[in-house]
Amino acid sequence: MYTIRDIARLAGVSVATVSGVFNNKPTVKPALVERVKKAMAALDYHPDQVARSLRLRRTCTVGMVIADVTNPFFTDVIRGVEKEAQSNGYSVILCDANEDPGLERHYLSTLFSRRVDGVLLAPTSSPSVQESHIHKRFPIVLIDRIPLGFAGDAVMTDNFSAAYDGTRHLIELGHRQIAIITGQLNLSNGLDRLDGFRKALQEEHLALPDKYLQRGDFQLESGYQCGLELMRLPMPPTAIFSCNNRMTLGLMRALGELHVHCPEAVSVLGFDDFEWSAYFTPRLTTIAQPAFEMGRQAMQILLRKLQAPAENNGIADEIPKTTVRLKAELRVRDSTAAPASVHEVQKENATLEISH
Amino acid sequence: MYTIRDIARLAGVSVATVSGVFNNKPTVKPALVERVKKAMAALDYHPDQVARSLRLRRTCTVGMVIADVTNPFFTDVIRGVEKEAQSNGYSVILCDANEDPGLERHYLSTLFSRRVDGVLLAPTSSPSVQESHIHKRFPIVLIDRIPLGFAGDAVMTDNFSAAYDGTRHLIELGHRQIAIITGQLNLSNGLDRLDGFRKALQEEHLALPDKYLQRGDFQLESGYQCGLELMRLPMPPTAIFSCNNRMTLGLMRALGELHVHCPEAVSVLGFDDFEWSAYFTPRLTTIAQPAFEMGRQAMQILLRKLQAPAENNGIADEIPKTTVRLKAELRVRDSTAAPASVHEVQKENATLEISH
DNA sequence: TTGAAAGCGCTACCAC
DNA sequence: GTGGTAGCGCTTTCAA
Numbered sequence A, B: 001m002y003t004i005r006d007i008a009r010l011a012g013v014s015v016a017t018v019s020g021v022f023n024n025k026p027t028v029k030p031a032l033v034e035r036v037k038k039a040m041a042a043l044d045y046h047p048d049q050v051a052r053s054l055r056l057r058r059t060c061t062v063g064m065v066i067a068d069v070t071n072p073f074f075t076d077v078i079r080g081v082e083k084e085a086q087s088n089g090y091s092v093i094l095c096d097a098n099e100d101p102g103l104e105r106h107y108l109s110t111l112f113s114r115r116v117d118g119v120l121l122a123p124t125s126s127p128s129v130q131e132s133h134i135h136k137r138f139p140i141v142l143i144d145r146i147p148l149g150f151a152g153d154a155v156m157t158d159n160f161s162a163a164y165d166g167t168r169h170l171i172e173l174g175h176r177q178i179a180i181i182t183g184q185l186n187l188s189n190g191l192d193r194l195d196g197f198r199k200a201l202q203e204e205h206l207a208l209p210d211k212y213l214q215r216g217d218f219q220l221e222s223g224y225q226c227g228l229e230l231m232r233l234p235m236p237p238t239a240i241f242s243c244n245n246r247m248t249l250g251l252m253r254a255l256g257e258l259h260v261h262c263p264e265a266v267s268v269l270g271f272d273d274f275e276w277s278a279y280f281t282p283r284l285t286t287i288a289q290p291a292f293e294m295g296r297q298a299m300q301i302l303l304r305k306l307q308a309p310a311e312n313n314g315i316a317d318e319i320p321k322t323t324v325r326l327k328a329e330l331r332v333r334d335s336t337a338a339p340a341s342v343h344e345v346q347k348e349n350a351t352l353e354i355s356h
Numbered sequence C: 001t002t003g004a005a006a007g008c009g010c011t012a013c014c015a016c
Numbered sequence D: 001g002t003g004g005t006a007g008c009g010c011t012t013t014c015a016a
Helices: A004-011 A015-022 A030-042 A049-056 A072-086 A101-113 A132-137 A159-172 A188-203 A220-231 A245-257 A275-279 A291-306 A340-355 B004-011 B015-022 B030-042 B049-056 B072-086 B101-113 B132-137 B159-172 B188-203 B220-231 B245-258 B291-306 B340-355
Strands: A061-066 A091-096 A118-122 A140-143 A154-157 A178-182 A213-215 A239-242 A267-271 A285-288 A323-326 A329-331 B061-066 B091-096 B118-122 B140-143 B154-157 B178-182 B213-215 B239-242 B267-271 B285-288 B323-326 B329-331
Touching: A004 A015, A004 A030, A015 A030, A049 B049, A061 A072, A061 A101, A072 A091, A072 A118, A072 A291, A072 B072, A072 B091, A091 A101, A091 B072, A101 A118, A101 A132, A118 A291, A140 A291, A154 A159, A154 A188, A154 A291, A159 A178, A159 A188, A159 A239, A159 A267, A159 A285, A159 A329, A178 A188, A178 A220, A213 A220, A220 A239, A220 A245, A239 A245, A245 A267, A275 B245, A291 A323, B004 B015, B004 B030, B015 B030, B061 B072, B061 B101, B072 B091, B072 B118, B072 B291, B091 B101, B101 B118, B101 B132, B118 B291, B140 B291, B154 B159, B154 B188, B154 B291, B159 B178, B159 B188, B159 B239, B159 B267, B159 B285, B159 B329, B178 B188, B178 B220, B213 B220, B220 B239, B220 B245, B239 B245, B245 B267, B291 B323
Parallel strands: A061 A091, A061 A118, A118 A140, A140 A154, A154 A323, A178 A213, A178 A239, A239 A267, A267 A285, B061 B091, B061 B118, B118 B140, B140 B154, B154 B323, B178 B213, B178 B239, B239 B267, B267 B285
Antiparallel strands: A091 B091, A285 A329, B285 B329
């Protein structure tokens, strides 16, 4: 392994000059720059970022702690983060907290040891972010979800509006008996979706019977169980809003097993859109989150904090907090349709018109 | 930010003692260990891994360069790597090469600068791994795919056997007109799948007309185009083997648009299995790669190389190369069935038996 | 404009 | 057992 000294010797200059070259100091003479670069290339020399980090007290590395990397939603988030990081000379250490608060805490400590400049965090349900000492370690930007009452930097989908708009879509199709399968309600992503759903119902004075509010946990199995329960009710709903991709899969399985046809017998609206949503039978109507953009903007905010004056280093409270809520997009496909009763009415109307 | 000196002062010991404590040196007296640990906890002190790395010439960090993180297959690979790394005290820097050889080369240089201890690489089509100087930088273990003629450490699916077994499944169902949609053929994953397919056909003396060999590029669009082409042939195949998940999606879209029913009119066997494979209509028969295990074993091999004696540091040629080929699993679902002609024969046989 | 040297936080060697 | 200290590779100040 070569050092700056080897390059200096080979190029016949001092180490300070070599350092000046790869830090683009304008004071180094072009001729010397040339000689140094040649020497660097000859030895496949790349400055040691570890030594550099120690000296500069800056690693140009950020940590990314994801509660559940297996959820394909996060793949796009990660890509957005990675792209923005890479084009700004940052590297990303990826940590999979696996929905385990203990592991999340462990990762946050590891990242601190490694002196990452900042952290992007999609927190688990029992969030370490609430502990103030974590924020003394490095700036943090939350992604996708925030704990109740959290006041800090965050980028997420405007879940309330997204759920509201989606539910309105169901109402406008003529549905009156609409059920919801929610996720956990202790983080914003679960709660805001339920709230948006409720708002849309209340505006139309539609009831939400207890049985129509099924509480899942964002996992496939819970979507399946809640789906079974809903469709076995004496008065099953005519439309179901499923609050994430996995639960939607479980719900579809439940419908299949019960031989309940979608959308004829029940409409399904799912949160999260993916490559395969348009390949289902029926093609799924979904609420698409801007995952890539979420990652990109989160990294941008973090970078901005890192460029803040050194004395507060992006940690101090004086820096204004940024919360970005990105708009989701409703993608209407074939899993939502007017309820059977409305079909009847429409047919009748059609008949009437024809008979004029 | 506190340093080892602050802890030493607070605990009333020397820096050497403090260092001894968090490096588990058995020579430190328990009473001192206690005092030091208390001081560390009091200040939320975590040893600076940057300084440590500089001193030890070891970062306990590995790089992971993925040609295409958007492919959900890699999500599981990454999880396997991450889990194995984490439980051995390693961190993972994730790099998305985006199928761009230039970007891949750039990342390999960045990782070298950061002095990662080793690299896991799913190479792009125009692979930097063939360049010998890369291997002087750090040990590399390839994942999922190797360039033709590569001799080094690698972990991948036994693509040849997987494709062979899958094709045999089609043959045993009675298919004789079997087509394939391949990916690029310059890396092992594409080529071995084609070879396994060919082998199975040859054993049964089945022809592979030129038109039945459609060359895709592992992207959705190519699966779609190849699917259209195949089913518009004067003599379309009765079964199609699609060489990855994305192309299978494209193929299914093509079948849908042409109103070709699967599996009645054509059977579909897809490489790669995912959460949604069992939720398609029809439920897809697939070849499931052990992605998580692939990541885990790749990281294990890399760790083993890192523990090799310092003088060759896992880079020298003397260390034997390990190539692991993991078995894939054929998951038979509903998208593959006997061809229409065989259905007829079976029905006839059934009739005959009844008439006995 | 260039070079010599101090020091970032830690480890490990050596002296006590 | 414990402590003092050189030095990992780099940046940057200061002197030439």
